[in-house]
Every structure is written in C-alpha cells, then in structure tokens.
Amino acid sequence: MDKILVVDDEKGVCYSFRKILGRRGYDVITANNGLEAIEKAGRENPCLVIMDVTMPKMDGLETLRKLKSLYPGLTIIMMTAFSTSERAITAMKHGAYDYLTKPFDNTRLISLVEKAIMDKKISTPVTFDETENEQGDRIIGKSPLLLDIYKKVGQVAGRDVTVLLRGETGTGKELIARAIYHHSKRVNKPFLPVNCAAIPEALLESELFGYEKGAFTGADNRKIGKFEQCDTGTMFLDEIGDMPLSLQAKWLRVLQDGYFQRIGGKDSIKSDVRIIAATNKNLEELRDNGKFRDDLYWRLNVVSIVIPPLRERREDIADLVKYFIRRFNREFEKDVKAASHELIEEFENYYWPGNVRELQSIIQRGMVLCQSDFLSSDDCEWPAQTGPAEAKTKDIETILSDAANELLQRGGANIYKEAVSMFERFLIKKALEINKENQALTARMLGISRNTLKAKLDKN
Secondary structure (H helix, E strand, O other), X not given: OOEEEEEOOOHHHHHHHHHHHHOOOOEEEEXXXXXXXXXXXXXXXXXXXXXXXXXXXXXXXXXXXXXXHHOOOOEEEEEEOOOOHHHHHHXXXXXXXXXXXXXXXXXXXXXXXXXXXXXXXXXXXXXXXXXXXOOOEEOOOOOHHHHHHHHHHHHHOOOOOOEEEEOOOOOOHHHHHHHHHHOOOOOOOOEEEEEOOOOOHHHHHHHHHEEOXXXXXXXXXXXXXXXXXXXXXXXXXEOHHHOOHHHHHHHHHHHHHOEEOOEOOOOOEEXXXXXXXXXXXXXXXXXXXXXXXXXXXXXXXXXXXXXXXHHHOHHHHHHHHHHHHHHHHHHHOOOOOEEOHHHHHHHHOOOOXXXXXXXXXXXXXXXXXXXXXXXXXXXXXXXXXXXXXXXXXXXXXXXXXXXXXXXXXXXXXXXXXXXXXXXXXXXXXXHHHHOOOOHHHHHHHHOOOHHHHHHXXXXX
C-alpha cells in the first residue's frame, strides 16, 4: 500500500486528504508543521509528500529544501492558497514534483497523486542481482522457489502475453509485475497500477474506462479512463478477484480484442495495453461459486506465476534481513552491522502472515529504535517466538477446540452462525487494536478489501 504524508497546519485540510485519498486505498499520515514532517518522513518512509507552503515554525519551502537534502528521491507536491509564479518557480527549483493551488478539484488531486506515484515507480528499477548499488528495488532470495520465479519472469517479460500473479498479501506481487515491465519491450511506455479492491465498486468502471460528458449526474466533462491513459503501455491490475461480476464482461472484451466504450459513449475505442493481473484470492473457488466468469478466468490464466509465502522460503529470511538493514542504514543514516543471531532464529521460526511486507515493517521500526551495532528483539518490539510455527498452530487449535466444546454444550438454534459471527467480531476487533484503528492496515492484515471490512463493521 502506498503511503502519503500530508503536511498542513489546518487539521481540516489534513482530514479531507485522509478521507479523499483513503477511499482510493492510500495509507495517509499527517503532520501539522515542517519539523513534524521531517520527523515523520524519516520514521514512516512515505512514497509521496503533499505539503502546504505557508506553515508555522518552518514554512513549506524551507521544509522542502531540508526534505530533499535528506531524502533526494522523495517526491513532493507543494500546495498553497495563493497562486504566484514566484512561489511556484521557487518550489520547482528546489525539487518539487508539482504545484497545487487551493481550492483544488478532487479529480485533479487524485490524477496528480496517481501520476506522481506512477512516475516514481517507473523510474525505480527492479533487479534480482546482488550489487552494492541498491538505489532501485530488489527481489531478494536464492531459494529454489524464487529461482523458479526468476526463470519464469525472464521467459515471459519479452513476450506480450497476459500474466497472472498469485500469492498472499505482502509476498511482492507488484515487485514481480514491475520486474516483468522493466524487462519487457514496453519499458519506455506507461506502467499503471490499479488496485481493484481500493476503488469503490460504483467508481471502478468509470476509473477503468472513463465516461462522456453528461453520462450521469456530475459528469460535467469527459473523463479519460485508465485503459486509454495506458495505451501502448502495461497495466498492473491488482486484486482482480475483487472485481465486480458486472464489470468482468466489459473487461473480458478488452482482453480479447482491445476495444471498450466509455460510460455514456457509443464509439468503440481501441487501446493496446498489456495486462499483468494479481490476486490473493482462490479464483477457482470464486469461479465455481459464480463470482468470477469462467471465460475471463481462462483468458487471464495464460501464464500464471505463484509467488510463495515467506514461511515457505525461510532460507531467504537472513538475506532479506541483511538487505533491509543496509537499506534503512542509508535512509536513517545509521551504521547497524547486522541482526543478532537470536533475532534471526526468531524470524525463521515465525509464521509471517504478512509475509515480506511484515518483515520489512518490523525491521524498519527496529532500525529507528536501535542504538547499538546489532539489531535485537528489543529494538523490533518483537514478541519472542520460541517454538516452531507448527507448535503455535496446535496451540491455536487447542484454544478453538475448547471454545467449540463450550459453545456446543451451551446449545442454541443458530449455534453455527453465532460462533462464526463471534469469532469474526473478535478477530476484527483485535486487528483494529493492533493497527490503531487504521482500517486500511487492518483490511490488509486480514486479507480482505476495505469495502468488505467496512461492511462487516457496519453489520456488527
């Protein structure tokens, strides 16, 4: 999930950004002044900063200069209530990506945010080799499972075929998609990621295919959809298992012959787009239950690459830890030598439900707190995992068995529904507590979309 830092001394503005961008699946954090922005940029590692020019303590332009000196690769969009060429020129001179004038149109904001994040990802190469120059993103690992993926990426990258990436949340599906793109013939053309689960169902069709002026209430101007924007390029459609059934037929036609129509339009539009799709869902089960079209399934499943969860390639954990320590040493200007042997053993015995993304988050937090040469469990605020994952699973099974016995002895007409509802309610509550009520992070931890989480919260 892309993290965006919004910096503004008006709390109402921060709230609006969190609401608007949060609906699009972005993880939005906020700061109310320049000093707080610098501190949060170092701790939270956002991919994009949106910052007001006029702020107390340290104004936006000075904060811009400091952020760019500390983090040269950080993308920053400046905003102000006053449109002056001098401020705009100064901001761009000091490395701002673009400039927004308040009040701005939400469509313009979202379009600019998407373009800024996409441009950053396109410019960041994805490599597999071990080199000292690690300015780009790396796919780390030498396990047999990962070596097989490297081979498949090499086989499919240069061929214009649809690729389906399958794997749990946090396994690195977008990294693999970008690796395919960077080694393809379309590398100098657009690369556009779209998260089907993050965009509300009512907006997904217009986002993908666009609409004509007057197509519906509020359609005051023609909107170009993402398929049209991405012509001759590569589109990464993430979480395709969450695509509404009503939209799948239209998407099938695009995959078949490249034609589509804008909402409210009559003309068929041709778009030459290579599709890389990804899902953490069981598509076969969705297909059998009538929630995913059979013809679309076969159209997608031309080349399928399964990305293994981290617990199935534990031999890669030590290399991943080394990589993240080197990476965060650079970002935080530290000189941590390595992780302790005890911490590595704990990592290797853990189940990793959040996969590589969870490992990265734990090490990032530990690197911020580490004051010695070696990263330890105490730095990572890591609960000791003394037994193997299988033993932990058995402990959980024992607890669930005792709870099931208690419920069965209690009896009742709707015992099954009550038991499932009760466990779901406690699971969501605990996940919200762990993620400090952040619904985007909670949905990611539970492996469900934000829309699904919201529906369950409303029901309970």
